[in-house]
Amino acid sequence: MINRRKFLNSTGKAIGSIALLNIIPGVSTAINLPPQHTVQQVIDIILKAGNLNPAAGTVDTIKAGNADQPVTGIVTTMFATTDVINQAVKLGANFIIAHEPTFYNHTDDKDLVKDNPVVKEKLDLLNRHKITVWRFHDGLHSLNPDPVGYGFLQKTGWLKYYKDEQYSIQIPAVSLQQMVQHLKKSLGIQHVRVIGDLNLQCRKVTVIPGAAGGKWQMSAVVADNPDVLIVGEVSEWETAEFIRDSNAQGRKKALIILGHALSEEPGMECLVSWLQPKLPGIKITHIASGEPFTWM
Template sequence: MNNLHSLLQSSAVSRRSFLSNTLKSAGSLALLGVNPSFAAGSAKQLTVQEIMDLILKEGGLTPLSDTVDTLKAGRADQVVTGIVTTMFPTITIIEEAAKRKANFIIAHEPSFYNHKDDPAWVPNNMVVKQKQQLLEKHKIAIWRFHDYCHSMKPDAVSYGVAKKANWLSYYKTGERMLTIPALSLKQLVQHLKTSLGIGHVRVIGNLDQSCSRIALLPGAWGGPRQVSTVESEKPDVLIVGELSEWETAEYIRDSRLMGSKIALIVLGHAVSEEPGMEWFAEWLQPKLTGIKVTHLASGDPFIWM
């Protein structure tokens, strides 16, 4: 009888010890930011559509009826194994995503070389066909995240650029103007090259002139908005991603010849907005369990000679 009593006591202690250790393990996982159910291999699988819906919900974004932000490849119902964010979904990016077992690319800019991603933009385009075949081979979906990206509060691109340039303390959501401590144009150019990781920029202006009021317009805003910003805001320097040389650049040149001290810095389209998609990956990762989000920079397509 005493042996039976001892056995029951031992069993009870073992059960209590097991429960205590289980709870401690779960608590430790929680402290580490790991979902215990995921650690046990039971994380919910998400489809491309479910992730797109989650982004809109978490970003407080209203679905748009007229937008370029549509699926360019793949299926909405395919289960996502990994996510890559980037500016342009180049062949290099697609192949690297495949190596990483990531079958969902979220790209800020077009996949097929025109704003609406019309594959028949140039008839019988063999590069488009080969790219489509590569995407099909790896079963990779591409979603363009452009209009929604700029609709976030804050705008993911301008916020990402300000963050990477260490200008967040001067940044205000929804505003294109920043006032920073005065730097010479040369110092400002060097700061942007270093902080944003850009090899070369194009500049119009006196490298010794002082710059404090900055109009920050990464990407391709177009001549009318670039010029109207200068006219209305009177910045010391206009910073853009790209421009039409026969529009904004000539306006800046003539403006200076007539006595203005406005300067211009052209960063390059891809590199000027890349920090936005990098920050978007940081924003998205904590909202997903069991799916890795990786930012891959598409980089500058040019070599400089």
Template sequence: MRVNIQTVIDALISPVARLEQTVDTLKFGHPDTEVTGIVTAFMPTQFVIEQAISLGANLIIAHEAPFFSHHDDTSKLKDDPVYEDKRRLLESSGIALFRFHDYLHRYTPDGVMEGLIQTLDWMPYVQEHHPAYSIVHIPTETVFNIAEHVKKRLGISFVRAHGDRELLCSKIGLLAGYRGGSQNALPLFEREQLDLIIYGEGPEWETPEYVRDAVYQGRHKALIVLGHAESEEPGMEFLANKLRNIYPEIPLHYVKERPVFQVL
């Protein structure tokens, strides 16, 4: 059965009421084009685009924007060689690019969070889901052992942490992506009586500094910072598996990028 790009987009957004304002739009390509292969990825990097070409896929579904701006503002990139090369590659390849950010975060539970929890193998320990965070109650472990578990399950070489590495933790707040700021994270420590918060990214002068002071005061609190991509990539792998069940006849690939940062 012929499946076009608009059919896939409709399937992606169907679990959520249509949003009046969203960044989730088709950035390149035509909605009537027949889909011959799909790549899902966290970020539509040059590497990801090249991988899609080599795999014969003509639709990329990416969580973040291609041109380094959440709202797709490219006005300051005119004549920038990096932007121009990437734009030309997308145009010449004929690949369609759909941004899938807002709708996925509005799945119930949040699709990015569900992917993260599945990858961490913590689904049996979910206590509750909220729009911006989830609470898991795992068997008691030290901060160090939890960090090692997270690194192994996510396939990453490092995390950043603050707090006693031997602190015993069981009740954890998870905040994927850019949700680690004080407005989201800080109320959870007391309201949810958390031992540990794990988030993707947030202002370093907010939640980390709160945890620094809490630890200095002798309070049993800890923080693990994954990185934005590291916390949200599992959501796009989760999406790939979901789409395989919907469209078993379409070749479907999840492309994981290499970490953007190195520890020197």
């Protein structure tokens, strides 16, 4: 995107050039401008390119804004936070593609808590700047390969160990301590939560970003028998206790909890490189929403 001043300057120069060309016989004054897409047209391009057919009840819907609005720029992110919205405004982008909810519950029910002033102010901010937010969750995970898992392996340097569309991989043995340091550095994470012996040698790794739930996480440990399970978040009374008892029973296992947003952020970053060639006339930027916690 170019800002308003640059736009006016560029437009002035273009008008001047056209005026000059108009007095030169045989010179065409046609200008080839990039095609402009509406929000709905961009969504349709994504669905067609991904061969996606949204199921009934999908959460992949517009959460705020207008489907018919021409797109001036796109931002991908995990959460359309207030800070992300303000950064989008500065970029001149009016379409945010978010992976997770904008209004603090899975279906983005704005009336989940009646008269919620935080929801009202956020909606007012979006409306004031004419920004449309579309959630791309179910569809993103339906792409092949899933950009979330693929992006995670790409950013950690483990993509070379990826086979058969599975996210249980074999890597050269490292201690749990070394793995934690690698994940923190490669993913830009300051703190992680860990269960297990820090000297445990980890070769087989199962990666389940996000919040897949205890059943999925525990089933993967039983089926894959990894040395370490890496997840976004857990219900502490489910997977965490399961791993603790596994160790107490002599089954040497480790659990690394990265944080929900931080574990899936590489997927929304990866989406930019997938989508940009399909929309050459629109600038697409990834803005990391980060984590909300301060570690004391």
